[in-house]
Amino acid sequence: MASLSSTTIPSVTxxxxxTPLFKRANPALSLDERTEITYQRARAISRAxxxxxxxxxxxxxxxxxxxxxxxxPMxxxxxxxxxxxxxxxxxxxxxxxxxRADLQPLxxxxxxFDVSAQFLLSEVGHGLDSPNLETTATLLPSGEFDLNTPSPSAAKWMPPTAPKGGMPRVAIVIARLMVNGENRGVRPFVVALGDGQQMCKGITSKVLPTRAGAKPVDHALTYFDHVRLPAQALLGSLDMPQDLRQNFLSVIWRVGVGSLALSTLSITALKASVYVAGRYSIRRTVTGADGAPMxxxxxxxxxLPIFHTLAQVFVLEAYAKxxxxxxxxxxxxxRVRHGIAATLKAVMLQHCQSSLYSLAERCGAQGLFEHNQIIESxxxxxxxxxxxxxxxxxxIRLASELLIGRYEMPAPADPTSLLARHEAGLFDEARQVVANLGEGHRSEGFNRLILPLCQPLIEAIGHRMAYEAAVKAKVNPDLIALYVAGVVKYDASWYIEYLGLGRRAIHEMEDRALxxxxxxxxxxxxxxxARPYCIAPIVSDESWEGFVQSLPHFGGDASMQLIPGTMAQTAGSPYETPISRL
Known part of the structure; x- marks a missing residue:
């Protein structure tokens, strides 16, 4: 089979x-020590x-x-x-x-990576509705700003802000600009959070518990108590924007970039996990009918889960590019740019979550341990x-805007393909529902009947785009065929109902490709x-043996009598039990 990966140059990492920095951390280390390792790794990768x-x-x-x-994934x-x-x-x-020359040193x-930089947008009470955030930066007569958290719900949510990692910490804080009592929309402000040892005056960071299964980082709640900022902290203008919504979107434009960039982490997670599951499945044996190991x-x-994941890896790699x-x-x-990011994210995460679950499950009890990398990913x-x-x-946002005709996503290169026909069919069905409602997109009917359809609609666009990208990139046709078969199985009833594909035909399509x-x-x-980045012990006999040798071990000379009266008895005097008396 021809080379499938488009990555021909080894990564700088x-x-x-x-290196020892990326070896499995000793679980006996304290939370602070493990957090310190996280920062050291981040700095090392960045500098590479x-x-x-x-x-x-x-x-x-x-x-x-x-x-x-x-x-x-490491x-x-x-x-x-x-x-x-x-x-x-x-x-x-x-x-x-x-x-601005004054900003260039920072x-x-x-x-x-001489400082740790954070981005504080979401608040405890304002995640999806972050345009309504409460944190204020009030212009003072001196030209300075008063940065304040006016209520508990306005605490900035999640970004790591505690004095961890042994380096100074700064942030881009998104706050409402208040001038003479007038809300002039959100702006980014440069804020010093701490010197690496303690927080700056007026700023409080409350570190949250670690996320389940994740490497430690100091996710936190962050509060500002009338923190005085210099005039130069403002990034942008004091003027009232013509359109507050467009101003908000322009301020947080990097979030849209992040939707796309972060989603591609799915590919690395899938690669590492399928490598672990694949190698383990080759190595692990059971006794066959003939008594030989199999x-x-x-x-x-x-x-099935291993090859479907491999197909996804190479198709999604082409799609991401x-x-x-x-x-x-x-x-x-x-608007289409944001739609492309949203569509990619929907498909990447759909494949990633379903495949990682299946891969971990096929590793049995081994799949439950984070040191084997799959469940951690x-x-x-x-x-x-x-x-x-x-x-x-x-x-929901993208599908709603497409259904009411505000704009269109890029059209299919081949409208006759299975996945393009599925996409068109789902949208035709949804548009008919909208037409029958005769109400706006904020109506209760739209909420009940359309919102549940939105994610499958966008996933359908993404499946088609992924397929077309793989064809254009000349990914191996057998892997593309297996990818298509896997996608068809997500919504097999539609293909059976509208295209006449029988259940048996769908399974045969999958079987041929695999x-x-x-x-x-x-x-x-x-x-x-993935091999250089795989530290899971289950991938080889050697790594498993080394892992077992590294485990805490216990021995001793203890002796216990678990069942009273089971010591040696006199011949002819059977021990009487409750059962014998029945």
Whole structure:
């Protein structure tokens, strides 16, 4: 089978993955010690890439490569810090720094990771409705600003802001600009949070418990108690914008970039996890009918999730590159640009969550342990599904706007393909529901009958786009066929009802594609490029033996009598039990 991966140049992080810094952390370390390792890893990855501000602002290839680097599953928390640092904080600051010399030293510190930079937008009471955020920055007669958290619901939510990581911390804080009592919309402000040892005066960080299964990072609630900011802290104008909504979108433009960039982490999670599950399935044996050991990969039920994931890996890799090219096009409608990001995110996370669950399950009890990487990636990707735009919310907004005709997504290259016909069929059905309602998109009927359809609608667009990108990129046709078969199974009833595909025909489509790909399993696993980043003990006999030797072990000379009266008895005197007396 021809080479399938488009990644021919080894990543700059391959040597880094082999260093002691990226070895499995000792679970006996304290939370603070493990958090410190997370920051060290984030800094090491960042410095290996040497991104420039131009790479970030103009979305050059190196920016996308950072987000698809396979070192990401080794420490999802480090990746969180990196994407906040560069995409959100540096990406927001840099366009202003290009025009303001006073901001350039700070930008350089952020790009060099000499400081930890955060982006504070969402609040406890304002996530999806962040345009209604409460944090205020009030212009004072001196030209300074008073930054304040007016209520508990206005606490900034999630970004790591505590004095951790041993470096100074700054933030881009999104707040309502208040001038003479007038709300002039949101603006970004540069705020010093702490010197690495303690918080700055008037700022409080309350560190949240660690997320389930995730590497530790100091997610926090952050409060401002009338913090005085210099006039230079404002990024932008004091003037009232003509359109408050457009102003909000322009201020948080990097969130849209993050929707696309963070979603591509799905590819790295899938690669690492399928490599672990695939290698384990080749290595793990059961006793066959003839008494000989038989690898569990011989079972179709083991092959199916592994090969479907491999097909997704190579198809989604092509899709991500195609989507990034469309996203950065200067001629694209900004609404379509956001639609491309939302669509990619919907499909990436759909495949990632379902496949990681199946892969972990096929590893049995081994799949439950985070040291085997799969379930850890699954839980990390739960966070990605929410970060930079909740998937469902993005789908509802996009599908609603498409159904009421505000704009259109790129049309299918081949309207006759199975996936294009599925997309068209779902939209025809939804449009008929809208027409029958005869009400606006904010009506109760729309809420009841259309909102539940929105995510499948957007996923259908994404499936078609992924397929077309893979065809254009010349991904192996057998893997494309297997990908299509897997997507058809998501909504088999539609294909049966509208295209006349029988259930048996769908299974045969899947069977043919998998049978052709099966002999190439080992090659496909290596094509993922995941080997240098795989630290799961279950991938080989050697790594498993080393893992077992590293475990805490206990021994001793204790002796216990568990059942009284079971010691030696006199011949002819059977011990009487409650049962014998019945």
């Amino acid at each position: 391959v040597p880094l993955a082999a 890439y040497k991104l420039t501000a131009q790479d970030v602002v103009f979305l050059r290839p190196k920016f996308w490569q950072l987000h698809t680097d396979q070192i990401s 420490d999802g928390a480090a990746t969180t810090l990196i994407t906040i640092q560069y995409n959100l904080a540096a990406g927001t600051l840099a366009p202003f720094a290009f025009k 930008l350089k510190q952020i790009m060099d 690898p569990i990969i011989a079972f179709r039920t083991q092959q 195609s989507a990034a090219e469309q996203f950065i096009s200067p001629n694209i409608d900004p 699954q839980l990390e990707m739960r966070g990605v599904a929410i970060a930079e735009g909740d998937v469902l919310a993005l789908c 049978t052709v790909a099966l002999p190439h399993l080992e090659d496909l696993l290596e094509e993922t490029g």
